[in-house]
Amino acid sequence: MGAVSLNxxxxxxxxxxxxxxxxxxxxxxxxxxxxxxxxxxKTTTLRMIAGLLDPTEGEIVINGKRVNDVPIHKRxxxxxxxxxxxxxxxxxxxxxxFGLRYRNVSKADIARRVGDALELxxxxxxxxxxxxxxxxxxxxxxxxxxxxxxxxxVLLLDEPLSALDANLREDMRVELKNIQERIxxxxxxxxxxxxxxxxxxxxxxxxxxxxxxxxxxxxxxxxTPASEFVARFLGASNILEGRCVSRxxxxxxxxxxxxxxxxxxxxKAPHLAGxxxxxxxxxxxxxxxxDTLPPDGVxxxxxxxxxxxxxxxxxxxxxxxGDMQLQAINMIEDRPFSAGAQVHMTLRPQDCAALPG
Amino acid sequence: xxxxxxxxxxPWILLSPALGAVLVLLxxxxxxxxxxxxxxxxxxxxxxxxxxxxxxxxxxxxxFYRYILFNTLKIAAITTFFCAALGYPAAYFITRSSGNxxxxxxxLMLPFWISYIIRTMSWxxxxxxxxxxxxxxxxxxxxxSPIQMLYxxxxxxLGLVHFLLPFMVLNIYVSLDGIDTxxxxxxxxxxxxxxxxxxxxxxxxxLPGLAAGGLLCFVLGAGTYITPLVxxxxxxxxxxxxxxxxxxxxxxxxxxxxxxxxxxxVLGALVAVYNRxxxxxxLTKGLG
Numbered sequence: 275m276g277a278v279s280l281n282x283x284x285x286x287x288x289x290x291x292x293x294x295x296x297x298x299x300x301x302x303x304x305x306x307x308x309x310x311x312x313x314x315x316k317t318t319t320l321r322m323i324a325g326l327l328d329p330t331e332g333e334i335v336i337n338g339k340r341v342n343d344v345p346i347h348k349r350x351x352x353x354x355x356x357x358x359x360x361x362x363x364x365x366x367x368x369x370x371x372f373g374l375r376y377r378n379v380s381k382a383d384i385a386r387r388v389g390d391a392l393e394l395x396x397x398x399x400x401x402x403x404x405x406x407x408x409x410x411x412x413x414x415x416x417x418x419x420x421x422x423x424x425x426x427x428v429l430l431l432d433e434p435l436s437a438l439d440a441n442l443r444e445d446m447r448v449e450l451k452n453i454q455e456r457i458x459x460x461x462x463x464x465x466x467x468x469x470x471x472x473x474x475x476x477x478x479x480x481x482x483x484x485x486x487x488x489x490x491x492x493x494x495x496x497x498t499p500a501s502e503f504v505a506r507f508l509g510a511s512n513i514l515e516g517r518c519v520s521r522x523x524x525x526x527x528x529x530x531x532x533x534x535x536x537x538x539x540x541x542k543a544p545h546l547a548g549x550x551x552x553x554x555x556x557x558x559x560x561x562x563x564x565d566t567l568p569p570d571g572v573x574x575x576x577x578x579x580x581x582x583x584x585x586x587x588x589x590x591x592x593x594x595x596g597d598m599q600l601q602a603i604n605m606i607e608d609r610p611f612s613a614g615a616q617v618h619m620t621l622r623p624q625d626c627a628a629l630p631g
Numbered sequence: 632x633x634x635x636x637x638x639x640x641x642p643w644i645l646l647s648p649a650l651g652a653v654l655v656l657l658x659x660x661x662x663x664x665x666x667x668x669x670x671x672x673x674x675x676x677x678x679x680x681x682x683x684x685x686x687x688x689x690x691x692x693x694x695f696y697r698y699i700l701f702n703t704l705k706i707a708a709i710t711t712f713f714c715a716a717l718g719y720p721a722a723y724f725i726t727r728s729s730g731n732x733x734x735x736x737x738x739l740m741l742p743f744w745i746s747y748i749i750r751t752m753s754w755x756x757x758x759x760x761x762x763x764x765x766x767x768x769x770x771x772x773x774x775x776s777p778i779q780m781l782y783x784x785x786x787x788x789l790g791l792v793h794f795l796l797p798f799m800v801l802n803i804y805v806s807l808d809g810i811d812t813x814x815x816x817x818x819x820x821x822x823x824x825x826x827x828x829x830x831x832x833x834x835x836x837x838l839p840g841l842a843a844g845g846l847l848c849f850v851l852g853a854g855t856y857i858t859p860l861v862x863x864x865x866x867x868x869x870x871x872x873x874x875x876x877x878x879x880x881x882x883x884x885x886x887x888x889x890x891x892x893x894x895x896x897v898l899g900a901l902v903a904v905y906n907r908x909x910x911x912x913x914l915t916k917g918l919g
Binding site: 325345346349352359362363372373377424 | 811813814816817818819820821822823824825827828831832835836
């Protein structure tokens with residue numbers, strides 16, 4: 275039983291369906307990320323959990339209690355917005371204390387808990403400032419402090435990092451995760467940034483077009499995508515269309531262009547039912563380029579390098595094999611290949627994943 | 632000419648037509664009025680020129696003028712209160728309506744396309760002794776003879792509220808529209824009811840707009856003379872009616888000048904106080 279359950283919820287706006295029939299369990303104490311491109315329904319889902327939107331159908335259960343008819347101010351949730359939404363006419367301390375004033379907390383306790391919360395977000399000395407006087411990162415920490423000081427049952431974060439600079443975003447990512455682990459609050463995080471999702475989550479829910487594409491731990495979602503959308507959305511992937519010629523307990527044999535027959539281990543082909551059309555997913559960083567023919571046990575095929583995209587510690591190659599263009603991201607060992615070079619591209623079958631076609 | 636000098640001159644060149652118009656059409660006539668106010672009206676023949684403080688002395692000490700001045704400020708204050716009470720919910724509704732915001736704002740502007748005098752006189756057709764309301768009451772048998780509803784302080788206030796409400800709504804709307812809706816969402820998520828969230832967050836943040844609308848309504852209301860002329864009784868004169876009376880009826884231009892300057896000073900002081908505490912920028916926001 276999760277802390278939050280969505281049972282068959284649907285959200286329509288007029289004739290537009292923002293969230294198709296969806297069921298989802300968000301485990302207690304975990305960090306769950308709703309990941310997807312804009313318009314995929316992730317924010318709508320979050321706002322339904324928060325109580326800012328009512329589901330058209332289905333029920334929302336928090337801590338075993340149906341909350342469809344519970345208004346937002348009685349749900350005891352912490353909400354953090356992308357634009358922080360701090361009250362500009364109140365000081366930082368008044369902002370953080372806001373939720374406590376509706377909770378029968380004594381004046382002395384309010385002061386103590388506000389102090390603790392500001393300590394937790396490492397801004398203990400800013401209580402008397404107004405939000406306008408703070409930087410974006412500081413404002414976001416205050417927004418977080420305001421949300422967690424009420425000890426919410428669930429912490430809901432709506433793209434909280436996307437308004438920050440790139441460097442600050444990565445620091446805040448680590449800090450946010452640390453704080454979440456320390457207080458152990460069930461957290462639902464909405465983002466379109468795959469690296470945030472992979473770095474922070476215990477569970478990732480990949481959404482597209484109002485549907486859930488896959489639910490799983492970051493490694494599962496990344497290494498064993500359940501659909502072509504997930505494979506393309508997370509990281510850079512090569513998807514080869516082919517057919518599955520046999521499916522046994524030891525794995526699935528896929529017949530694909532360029533590489534010929536590839537045996538994908540069963541664990542990497544959980545969604546492949548049997549023989550028929552199938553797709554082979556090869557992560558760009560698992561496609562290794564060699565200038566000599568590799569030893570046995572790896573699949574390889576000759577190819578020509580078309581474009582070299584130098585990234586510093588790694589290189590992204592666009593390579594041509596037959597009539598297909600593939601991409602490979604390799605670490606630089608000696609010096610990168612140059613455009614026009616003839617190479618062998620190699621892959622290990624356990625690094626591939628198979629999808630139904 | 633250096634680039635700096637040219638850049639410095641440019642705004643003044645662009646401003647000069649407007650500044651010229653303000654100077655010739657506003658400041659110079661105002662100076663005439665100031666000079667006039669120190670002249671004296673003679674029983675026969677032209678006004679007596681010179682520097683006489685008699686008009687000012689009368690304007691400031693005559694209990695009748697003082698009574699009308701206070702009555703004018705009172706009517707303006709009551710009008711402003713009703714505009715705020717009626718205008719705030721309307722502005723809030725327009726801000727929060729999703730699709731038809733533009734249509735609602737257009738409807739709000741619509742009355743400006745009809746002359747203010749005609750809008751004011753339309754109340755005679757509604758509230759007059761053979762107006763719509765009395766006809767309805769008599770047809771329904773509630774009363775046998777028409778009720779006297781017009782020509783009192785209440786109808787003056789009614790007419791002023793009718794005239795000034797759009798200014799109030801627009802000012803509050805601009806202020807409310809600039810408030811992030813996530814703020815109310817954040818407040819309710821923290822445990823405040825929607826009403827508490829409104830009182831704690833939205834209302835304080837919209838006060839500048841409310842104040843700007845209030846100032847406009849008060850100043851325009853206090854300076855009006857058409858509404859009391861059309862909808863008021865003989866005892867409901869407002870200060871601008873005294874100016875009208877002095878200049879048009881009594882042909883006492885010096886006295887009328889002194890009275891109009893007195894009203895200008897009182898209302899100007901009010902604007903100065905507003906500017907001291909809230910700044911004029913909010914007012915221009917509401918007009919733009």
